[in-house]
Amino acid sequence: NAGVTQTPKFRILKIGQSMTLQCAQDMNHNYMYWYRQDPGMGLKLIYYSVGAGITDKGEVPNGYNVSRSTTEDFPLRLELAAPSQTSVYFCASILQEVTEAFFGQGTRLTVV
Amino acid sequence: QKEVEQDPGPLSVPEGAIVSLNCTYSNSAFQYFMWYRQYSRKGPELLMYTYSSGNKEDGRFTAQVDKSSKYISLFIRDSQPSDSATYLCAMSVTGGYQKVTFGTGTKLQVIP
Numbered sequence: 001n002a003g004v005t006q007t008p009k010f011r012i013l014k015i016g017q018s019m020t021l022q023c024a025q026d027m028n029h030n031y032m033y034w035y036r037q038d039p040g041m042g043l044k045l046i047y048y049s050v051g052a053g054i055t056d057k058g059e060v061p062n063g064y065n066v067s068r069s070t071t072e073d074f075p076l077r078l079e080l081a082a083p084s085q086t087s088v089y090f091c092a093s094i095l096q097e098v099t100e101a102f103f104g105q106g107t108r109l110t111v112v
Numbered sequence: 113q114k115e116v117e118q119d120p121g122p123l124s125v126p127e128g129a130i131v132s133l134n135c136t137y138s139n140s141a142f143q144y145f146m147w148y149r150q151y152s153r154k155g156p157e158l159l160m161y162t163y164s165s166g167n168k169e170d171g172r173f174t175a176q177v178d179k180s181s182k183y184i185s186l187f188i189r190d191s192q193p194s195d196s197a198t199y200l201c202a203m204s205v206t207g208g209y210q211k212v213t214f215g216t217g218t219k220l221q222v223i224p
Contacts, residue, residue, distance in 0.1 A: 004155075040120065042200070043156070043214040090155055097207045098144050103155035 002026050006091050006104035013081040013111045021076040021107050023091030029102075031094045032074040033058075034066065036087040037106075043090065049074055081111045115139055118201055118215030127224050131188040135201035135215045138182065142213075144204040145177050147186045150217065151197045159199075160186070191222045 007022045025032065034046040045058030049068040063085055065077040074093075078085060091104040118135045125131055133147075143164055148156035160175045162168045162184075168175045174187040184203075188195055201215040 040216055042116075042216040043202075045212075092155075098204050098212060099146065099158070099161040099207075101158050103157070105155045106153070108153075 004091055004093055004102050004104035006089075006107050008107060009105065010108045011110070013078075013109065015081060015083065015111060017081050018077070018079050019081070019109075021078070021089055021091075021109075023074045023076065023104060024072050025074075025091075025093040025102070026072065027093065027095065027102065028071060029093035029095045030071070031096075032068065033092045034064070034074070034076045035090045035092065036060065037090060038087050046076065046089075078109075083111050085109065086111045113138055116201065116203055116213050116215045119218055120216055122219040122221055124221045124223060125191055127191060127193060127222055129191050129222070131191050131195070131220060131222075133186040133188075133199050133201075133218050133220070135184050135203075136182055137184070137203055137213075139203070139205070139213075140179070140182065141205045142203040144207065144212075145175070145184050146202040146204075146212075147173075147175055148200040148202060148214075149197045150200060156200055188220075191220075193222050193224050196221050 004025045033048045035043040044060045047066040049055045055066050089107045094101045116137045146161040147159045149159045150156045162175050165177050165179045172189045176185040198217040198219045200217045204212045
């Protein structure tokens with residue numbers, strides 16, 4: 001199993017550009033999550049999904065969109081990138097319980 | 113007041129020392145308590161978890177929860193340079209991951 005795979009690892013965007021952060025898991029997990037991690041701020045939940053076709057907002061959803069057409073994939077879309085979206089983004093998945101969580105390696109995004 | 117407080121460190125100790133990492137919290141409804149280890153430029157990795165109160169031991173690591181004081185600890189015995197990482201505490205009222213609150217992390221350096 002590859003676990004949770006995130007692509008790209010690094011990206012520099014210009015203000016106003018758009019991009020999609022990819023997340024894939026091969027563990028047949030139901031729940032998938034997108035977090036952002038900023039220095040001194042901890043992990044903040046952006047969006048989550050409890051299964052294919054079902055998504056919901058987390059704590060900091062503004063400026064982002066998600067979709068979940070398959071169990072395996074959970075892409076995060078940034079429209080009109082802003083400097084405030086400079087962060088490290090982590091995707092996570094769990095099968096059922098909070099104690100079974102797996103994180104990807106992260107995507108380091110800089111908006112200039 | 114933040115819901116979960118964690119001293120950011122950095123904490124620097126000599127190899128072989130006993131390390132104590134701590135978090136305090138304000139939400140008395142938290143039932144699941146987790147510790148994550150995050151190496152530089154990597155995703156968080158679930159290290160240990162406890163449900164409700166008490167201690168849990170796994171090799172050199174011991175997790176302790178004191179619900180009366182709203183205080184959790186992670187002890188690392190015989191610390192090794194490979195333990196150098198940022199340690200995040202995380203807490204949840206239920207098993208559902210969308211409700212997990214993370215601490216900001218404590219950076220630990222174990223000096224050979």
